[in-house]
Amino acid sequence: xxxxxxxxxxxxxxxxxxxxxxxxxxxxxxxxxxxxxxxxxxxxxxxxxxxxxxxxxxxxxxxxxxxxxxxxxxxxxxxxxxxxxxxxxxxxx
Numbered sequence: 001x002x003x004x005x006x007x008x009x010x011x012x013x014x015x016x017x018x019x020x021x022x023x024x025x026x027x028x029x030x031x032x033x034x035x036x037x038x039x040x041x042x043x044x045x046x047x048x049x050x051x052x053x054x055x056x057x058x059x060x061x062x063x064x065x066x067x068x069x070x071x072x073x074x075x076x077x078x079x080x081x082x083x084x085x086x087x088x089x090x091x092x093x
Contacts, residue, residue: 005041008056017054022061025076032062036074039064 011017025032035058043051043064053062063075 005037007045008038008042010042010046010051010055011057015057017057017059020054020059022052022054022059024061028076032060032076035060035062036064040066040072 035053039051039053039056039062042056043049043066048066050063050065053060061077063078065073065075067073
């Protein structure tokens, strides 16, 4: 019998976990898969389109993004390799 996914609490500023440097994931194991499953469930429950692990209190470099068609992209240890210009965005609350 599979584990039921959990909706976790989304942290907001000034929660200190949001200011911590997230740690690199060294191994993708069952605990990381459980985290990803919970992140997807939490993101959908909040009607969001993306969620990073620190937003649910886990200081790991993991993010999930939902694109049209209910396809979910999971990012583990993402890095920005090139950046050009500026873009001003407003985050959903």
